[in-house]
Amino acid sequence: MALSYDDVIAKYEPVLGLEVHVELNTESKMFCSCSTTFGGEPNTQTCPVCLALPGALPVVNAKAIESTIKIGLALNCQIAPHSRFARKNYFYPDMPKNFQISQYDEPICFDGFVDVEIDTDEGAKQFRIEIERVHMEEDTGKSLHVGGATGRIHGAEYSLLDYNRAGIPLVEIVTKIVPGTGKYAPEVAKAYVAELRDILRGLKVSDVKMEQGSLRCDANVSLRLIGSDVLGTRSETKNVNSLRSVERAIRGEMIRHAELLNEGKKVKQETRHFQEDTGLTRSGRSKEQAEDYRYFPEPDLVPVAPAAAWIEELRAQQPERPSIRRKRLKEQWAVPDKEMAAMINADVLDIVEETVLLGADPTKARTWWLGEISRIANEKEVALTELTIAPKDVAEIVALVAAGELTDKLARQVVEGVIAGEGTPSQVVAKRGIKVVNDDRALMAAIEKVCADQVETADKVRNGHVPAAGALIGAVMKETKGQADAARVRELLLGHLGQPSN
Amino acid sequence: MSSLSRDEVAKLAALARIEMSEAELINLSSQFGSILDAVARVQELNLEGVKATSHPQPLENIFREDVVLPSLTPDQALSGAPAQEDQRFRVPQILGEAE
Amino acid sequence: MIKNTAAQMSAALEKGETTSVELTKLHLDRIAEVDPKVKAFLHVDGESALKQAAAVDADRASGKKLGPLAGIPLALKDVLAQEGVPTTAGSKILQDWKPPYDSTVVAKLKAAGVVILGKTNMDEFAMGSSTENSGYGPTFNPWDLTRTPGGSSGGSAAAVSAFEAPIAIGSDTGGSIRQPAALTGIVGVRPTYGAVSRYGLIAYSSSLDQAGPFGRTVLDTALLHEVIAGHDPKDATSLNAPVPAVVAAAKSGDVKGLKIGVIKQLQGDGYQTGVLARFNESLDILASLGAEIVQVDCPSFEYALAAYYLIAPSECSSNLARFDAMRYGLRTGEADGASAETVMNATREAGFGREVKRRIILGTYALSSGYYDAYYGSAQKIRTLIIEDYKKAFTQADVLVSPTSPITAFKIGEKSEDPIAMYLADVATIPVNLAGICGMSLPAGLADEDNLPVGFQIMAPAMQDQRLYQVGAALEAALVSKWGGHLISKAPALGGAK
């Protein structure tokens, strides 16, 4: 008796709460000087501090504080004049100290908001997501479960621990409860996480790669009868690792809750795990009793009290907000709505802007990235940014075409060459001997040869049957290995055969 | 007279991850009354409006620069490990999920 | 030679009358001779000590400029990490653990050429006042082997008192340097919180812990203080300020015109008659040297012990969570199919001693939801009141004084079944820790009733550690001339001293 989504929203109003964890892109860890580079050999990025060896002490990474304040400012938060770290005490083998250094009652940023816009049948709609707090904490190590179903915690015989990720700086962004999104709840949540990602990317404080876990979302969902002001019991879904999953997870949880409520059952307050393959959530192992984290001020660290002048300096350095930037670029580049949406969807705004800033025409830059280069990326099943072609290469290619040194067709060969690692566009041009043949004498020689080879066709043209020139132009292009400018060939050919060239 | 029952001690021991014997639980429970009475003296004074001190020195904003320094070698990191495998710490099966 | 002071040994080394290797050998011999009775050491590493000594001798021979303690042997409390050397904090849970790194204190000792003889016994994780809580058996007081040397740095204090080392490092969370110094008739200083780096000091209570020096004289203690103190970027609570001129102060020892405040709350009921007699006698001496004695009132001190026994256990319940059998240390209970959680529980049960478990449970309780405000929260507020009491008192006096311990060395086993009675041993030392200031204990003579050493405590404001040495040196000089030698020379021989 599966409910449809429409059934759910006809009767219930969803209330959301979103917790986003962001790994900062600092060089060193939150409390020690170990490297944060992703993918190192196991336990090569550990020290007495992040292994929690007896006697070791944490010292706060200044850059992490700066990044957190930048995030708070971008999310319209208040920056606390005085904040503290606290210990969150619980035992878990991934966490060497068996407490996490976090923040409790005195977070560094609080009371902010983010506005998001979604497209609906009724046009664009805006929602304001209020931010409760932005605080700092540290990541845990990684465990590998051996035996049983490989990689799964259940049924494993033992586990292997790697602490390279232990102590990576994390920022947690917590929303206040989000009511009033109605049927748009899943989309609003997705738009919020996307907006956060863009803001964070603009701030350059994180890699914000959901696939690598540098941006992770926990979604709290509860339902209440429409018109009621009593909050329902919420579930907390973890492991939501893509924008699409945010939407799916919330939709799925709304349906699951509604089914339970319709049957007169209770929603359990619990942690659930999102399953990427099914789009459903499964219950986490329920704890016999609620954890008591015994928070208390971290005695090894002193308070953070950012000077007002420093905060203002960081405020002044804030980059343009993504929504404002999108509007600006759309106008500056004179992009139609549909094309703009395509660029946002394909996530090419940054790369196109960079290309334009290097002098390329916006339409040309967009066409290359969204067209040929995206096609190759899709073919290779890699992200655009993973290809060896960079904005400066595309800008150079656009310039070569504009200067008449490449035709569009030749330019595609150059793109291919750059992606194949043959060097910069000019290096590819030189190596492959690609050049537009615009030496009229050489072209005339080819034209004369072709006309001599195909006397009949040439005569047709001479007699005013201009469309027949196509075959001759094709032959000339072949003769010049495609390096000739077809328009010039046409002009010279028609002149040669006594016909007007326009 | 304060007191802490055997079951309350057992609950605390579970939170602190200590598998106490029955005799220990009972013994600790019997001692806790007088210990709690002694420490509960902190509640005798009117502490309204008194600030809490968590650091004996009034320090603020002690940070380090974001600079990478050499880590331990994996051999050093694992030198105290009760068990290891593939350059990782080998531990018994973990039951719960991470937070 | 081993009965000389470190300063005298240093002068002898300087003049070429002896070598560090020779000094080290003499002390290793002494340890071999008396430590079976005293049990001050958990681990003696003669080979590496002799190697360090030889290196210092070579440096000296090559004309290298050396510090005053270069080549002098030292005993190190087993709470400080020393690379490659067993470091247990007196706990079975760390049996055989060898740190892959040096604590900052050890790094500074090595850089100064101090020769580390070995690691000394202590109450497990520094929790105790008698060294009976060591996972490796008690240390015995060299003055009377049936008695405790105090604690938790009992091993270090006993080693210095028994001439096994001229100087030693201890740590003081609630009196763990000053109280054993008092009970063994030597000098011990707890520096200002943040003056000595805690990096590599195995944490008991982070906001109270502080490593510090032991010596048989005020000057020796000052020499060691100067070596280990100083700012450390690896400890976020370390003070970035110049080290007070403690050696100069110890050499001057002038109290003329100084105001010395006697804390009303730290005497009277519960203080042994002989302790009070020696304390008052010292006050008279200071007055005769030109100091002005004033009475000061610190009403919140009455609550210091209660606040301490909430704050320290709370912090320790969290600090000791890392001992979980996963990355280092003991692992037990690994039967077929045992989970990580089961192994953790079994290991912590087997590896921690009774007092450590008691404090972990107490701290877990004090921090748990519903009790936090009433216990931990209130204790932190009492801490504020104690700081305010000190502030006010220091407007009335340059230094404050009290007996270090209300009683002299007690019998082994006498208090081990009564935690509250044991906790009272720290009643006079704890306020210093709660306020983060500095304190010294120095010998004030022997109590008439039991002929055991009595300690005189001096307290000074944060980063005014030199005042301790200034007053301590003045009192010491007067007492030594009165006694015709240091108090320690009256200690029993323990078998043929050289």
Ligand SMILES: [Zn+2]
């Ligand atoms: Zn590290």
